[in-house]
Amino acid sequence: MRAVVRATYYIALRVSFRRSKLCKAARPPANSAQPPIVISRPEPPLTMRTKTIKALAVSLALAVAPALAACGEREPTSGGPASITIGLSAQPDALDPALSYAPEAWESLWLVYTPLLTYRHAEGEAGTELIPGLAEDLPTISDDGKTYTLRLREGLEYSDGTPVKASDFEHAIQRVLNLESPGTPFFTGIVGAEDYVERGKPKADIEGIETDDDTGEITITLTKPDGTFSNVLAMNFAGLVPGDTPFEDLTKTPPPGVGPYELTDSEPNREFVLERNDSFDLPGIPRGQIDRITATIVKDPRRATEDVISGRLDYIVDPPVPDQLAEVRERYGDRFKEFTTISTYYFFLNSRIEPFDDPKVREAVNYAIDKRAIARLFGGLMAPTCNFFPPGLPGYQRLDPCPWGDPNAAPDQERARELIREAGAEGAEVTVWGNNEPEPERVTEYYADVLNQIGLDAKPKVIDSSVYFQTVGNERTEAQTGFANFFQDFPHPANFMTVVDGDAIQPTNNSNFGNVDDPEINAGIDRLSKEPDLRAVKDQWAQLDRQLVEDAWLAPYGNRMLTTFMSERMDFDRCSLVHPLYQNDYTSFCLK
């Protein structure tokens, strides 16, 4: 008996001590044929005899027994379907195209539910180009800019074999409007959409949508010209689903779609599965290279990063946490990259409330903030900027020189103090609003410090992130200044301008937190938004961006950067395309 216990104890010690090395040795690099290396070590003398130690030894042996078995958990990478596992830090808001408004869900859903129009699968500005999706061509737009006509491609089928009909488009929009989707505001410009929402009857007709299943023609009439409507048609919300898809959240049983992948399994808060749709074939849209993508929820971002390092995950949607970034950059740089998203982080300056109703105070803020320091608060995942429009957005033209100084250089706080003195705002009380997510909280505290340094009397007010934007967007809050950001819904400057459009100010749910209300800018937005040919007016949009920054209506400081981090077995160099809207493009993923 004693011999058994001694042996168990010894095995436990050896196995637990070496498990990581054994695993590393037993797990060859992709396609490697090398046999595992077993490291030998002199056996330690066995001297402990107490019952406690024996009990511990048995427990430990039992505990580590599965460890070795776990070494061989990963599937082989060759000879069989190519499968990968990716990690998300949270369950997406929905896995239903009518309801989802979260980037981590869009990354998957745009490959499952192709709308009438979509974007080219390319990096940089090329990726912002609209191309026909399920429609034969880009829409024909009437002279008054109110009527969009498209024709469905012939012979299309959903992933379950159901034929695609033109009327499915109206059904998809009805689902958005009837399910109180966050996508509703994008479609209320369609004639009759507001009435449809108010009536609350799913099967009611939306007057402005006419479809013909025989010819595949779809005609959409708007209440007023909207140059962004082609982009709206390319949103995931407008992804087609069969006409009999129920009016309910189908996250647990996602409906079929038309796309390079299909959602075959969904267990909320645990995982969902994308399988390649072998029948998919649309011009301009690549088919996937990976057969099966299992998206699993790993709520701890630190563990998710560790899992990519150890190969348990092949890719993670969210960036590593800041204190892991340095190690990842340094040790795994060959499978890690950072990219700038089409987003802007800024401080809103409420021009209706003292002291920010004085342009000099707003200018002072722009002179005072150190954009490099803020980038550091984001772990370096923030590109300092001067513009409100982010790089990559059509209409972006770098402001050089920047009126408030080089965003990558030290700020001019002396000038800022002068301006505060000139405005007579010294000692003015300011509440700086921010939310309690890690980076925004740090930035809010930094910003309050800066305002104090230039002569204001600022105090940070940090509230819960789940009610933050609703709070500062409520006119009764009278928020003076604070944290704000904007990620594109689609790559069009008008989309960004919604947060500075004076005509869009509303008492609640207002996203123009600074109440920017410049008649010239408002008129410019109104005029340019009607223009369907964005290329023709890109320079004019750039001029509006310049005016917004020069008049210091807000204080932009950076564009958020995100990351791509892959396991060793992924072919990072050849197969990691970053799309400007949907970020990492899974159709580009492949194994070594």
Added chain:
Amino acid sequence: MVRFMLRRLLAMVLVLLAVSVVVFLIFNVIPNGDPAARMAGKQATATQVEAIRREWGFDEPIWVQYATTMRKVFTGDLISYTNRLDVDEEILRGLPATLSLAIGAAVIWMVLGVAFGAFAALRAGRLADRAISVLALVGISVPVFWLGALMSHYLGFRAGIFPSGGYEPLTRDPLGWAYHLVLPWTALALLFVGLYSRVLRASVLDGLRQPYVETARAKGLSERRVLVGHVLKNSLIPIVSLWGLDFAVVLGGGAILTESVFDLDGVGQFAADAIAQLDAPPVLAVTLLGAFFVVLLGAVVDIVHAALDARVRVT
């Protein structure tokens, strides 16, 4: 016994009612916590917000909303405001992980707490006692999120001895289940081991000075029988009461930090996510579950208390 059970049942209903009212009211007085406005998304118009309010019943009087919500809790129709998932289903999905964590850790902390506490009392003032005191102090002082993170990183990720997190269902792989829970059990139990050993030590030392111990010794009982049959049995009374409440709290989702650090996806982590999003339905349901377990385990503790202490009767 019947009267006792009826009284407890009534108390349970009252406690659950009070807890539900308080939690429901808290979510209704949070500034800008209007779920309709949050669900409507960016730049939603008043019409859209109103449509949601009507559809979800947020325009009803508060007592009607409360009654509707409570009905949904018990009929299984409660829906999350943020991701529209069925709350009861999500709790049931997370319960196996929470139960596994709670039961395993509770057994560990009870056994080790009693063993260390009794040992320290018998060696009072000696080196072993002092060493256990220091260890207990460390166990009580070390925050579970810190200890858990260290264990997960060094024993899980760096050394690869244990998984750094995640939960493996018992039904799918019993060995894997235990293997995934070794670190969470240890991290959670350490806090309680320290606490319980200190309480038991004091209780045993107090017991040793009681006249009935002298009587037992005078009767010629062996020291072992005196200790186990008399001192320890009486000293366990406060421990049992503590254990019942602690176990109930952990069972009802109280091990939020441990579940989050080890990504166990149990009821506690579900509650933490819901709280972070001010999602009232899941918070209400988890709070009721916690209250239910506290009341239930309170009753069990009373019964065990009566069995241990002849002066106490369950009536």
